[in-house]
Amino acid sequence: MAKELIPYGLHDIGEDDIAAVVSTLRSEWLTGGPMVREFEEKLSSYLGCKHSVAVCNGTAALDIAVQSLELPKGSEIITTPFTFVASSNAILFNGCRPVFADINKETRNIDPESVREKITEKTKAILYVDYAGHPCDIKALQEISEEHELYLIEDVCHALGAEYRGKRLGCFADLSIFSFHPVKHITTGEGGAVVTDSSELYERMLLLRNHGIDRDASSRQGKDAGYVYDMKFLGRNYRITDFQCALGVSQLRKLDVFLERRRDIAGLYGEFLGDVGFVELPHAEEDVKHAWHLYTVLLRVDRDKFFNYMRHENIGVNVHYIPVYRHSFYAKSLGVKPKDFPVTEDVFRRIVTLPLYPKMSDDNVEYICSKTKDYIG
Ligand SMILES: Cc1ncc(COP(=O)(O)O)c(C=O)c1O
Numbered sequence: 090m091a092k093e094l095i096p097y098g099l100h101d102i103g104e105d106d107i108a109a110v111v112s113t114l115r116s117e118w119l120t121g122g123p124m125v126r127e128f129e130e131k132l133s134s135y136l137g138c139k140h141s142v143a144v145c146n147g148t149a150a151l152d153i154a155v156q157s158l159e160l161p162k163g164s165e166i167i168t169t170p171f172t173f174v175a176s177s178n179a180i181l182f183n184g185c186r187p188v189f190a191d192i193n194k195e196t197r198n199i200d201p202e203s204v205r206e207k208i209t210e211k212t213k214a215i216l217y218v219d220y221a222g223h224p225c226d227i228k229a230l231q232e233i234s235e236e237h238e239l240y241l242i243e244d245v246c247h248a249l250g251a252e253y254r255g256k257r258l259g260c261f262a263d264l265s266i267f268s269f270h271p272v273k274h275i276t277t278g279e280g281g282a283v284v285t286d287s288s289e290l291y292e293r294m295l296l297l298r299n300h301g302i303d304r305d306a307s308s309r310q311g312k313d314a315g316y317v318y319d320m321k322f323l324g325r326n327y328r329i330t331d332f333q334c335a336l337g338v339s340q341l342r343k344l345d346v347f348l349e350r351r352r353d354i355a356g357l358y359g360e361f362l363g364d365v366g367f368v369e370l371p372h373a374e375e376d377v378k379h380a381w382h383l384y385t386v387l388l389r390v391d392r393d394k395f396f397n398y399m400r401h402e403n404i405g406v407n408v409h410y411i412p413v414y415r416h417s418f419y420a421k422s423l424g425v426k427p428k429d430f431p432v433t434e435d436v437f438r439r440i441v442t443l444p445l446y447p448k449m450s451d452d453n454v455e456y457i458c459s460k461t462k463d464y465i466g
Pocket residue numbers: 146147148149172173175176218244246247268269270279280281
């Protein structure tokens with residue numbers, strides 16, 4: 090048995106990160122200052138997009154993204170049920186209705202054909218998630234959005250640094266959302282961002298992260314600044330601190346190294362588990378570069394028994410995800426039936442996440458694979 094639990098995901102914080110945070114803690118700006126802008130600029134430049142708005146977490150980023158579109162109440166937004174609840178909660182926060190489409194078994198991403206079947210006169214947007222770090226079938230989704238004049242919102246929380254047809258994710262949709270939670274590709278402790286090429290949506294989101302107020306604290310400082318400000322939208326306080334953004338800037342410098350290590354680990358899993366008959370390995374389409382946030386496999390044995398066995402061996406396997414419509418809140422309020430999502434249900438019954446994070450050693454991967462092989466024996 091491993092001495093300590095090998096978690097499914099873990100941050101990688103170095104002395105350089107700590108020094109960056111400490112240096113900002115010693116500065117005049119703890120929030121709303123220059124580090125926030127620097128992090129936003131570096132993120133936009135890494136992704137090749139015009140604007141970023143950094144906020145306190147990915148859930149807040151999803152919320153202001155949907156809010157910025159100013160959709161009529163009761164609008165429908167088509168989304169995937171195979172995600173963390175935050176993706177569809179953002180639709181509900183804004184008085185809209187999440188309409189779930191089924192997924193593709195290989196990539197676990199939203200199935201464009203199922204999206205087409207769900208379109209009604211009330212549909213205003215598609216909110217898709219690049220599950221586990223594998224980009225969605227973006228071309229098909231863009232075609233649907235053009236045909237039906239729908240906004241595209243991309244939840245890229247699993248896929249920072251992933252590529253689709255040679256371009257980094259972040260600028261394919263109208264709005265793209267990132268999370269910097271510790272299990273993600275880079276971390277700011279808690280944190281998130283919305284990225285867009287639209288100057289109009291960008292300006293609106295700057296206000297939405299600050300109570301809907303048109304001037305932030307830094308622009309109200311100074312001899313001639315004046316005290317007047319106006320609250321133009323009903324907003325919340327979704328600000329992120331400068332010391333979190335200092336961590337973000339420092340982590341962003343190492344993102345490509347983290348991604349490389351994630352890809353190496355995924356390669357090792359593929360090598361060691363390729364001949365294990367009860368395990369179906371994850372698949373990557375040819376036109377994508379996977380970001381390997383999660384390494385998920387489908388089992389041909391009882392998933393829950395395998396899960397318990399691995400946890401007893403101190404291996405922090407996990408299940409991503411319980412489909413959103415199965416949560417009691419959703420079951421009560423939307424009343425959709427699991428049987429209407431045959432692929433999602435099949436994947437949910439059989440899926441398990443194996444640990445994957447940059448700091449993980451090759452020995453850890455070998456240990457996990459040998460325990461997996463022992464299972465049948
Ligand atoms: C797909 C997806 N969207 C949104 C979120 C929410 O991000 P945060 O935890 O930063 O609020 C997560 C977090 O796990 C996620 O996995």
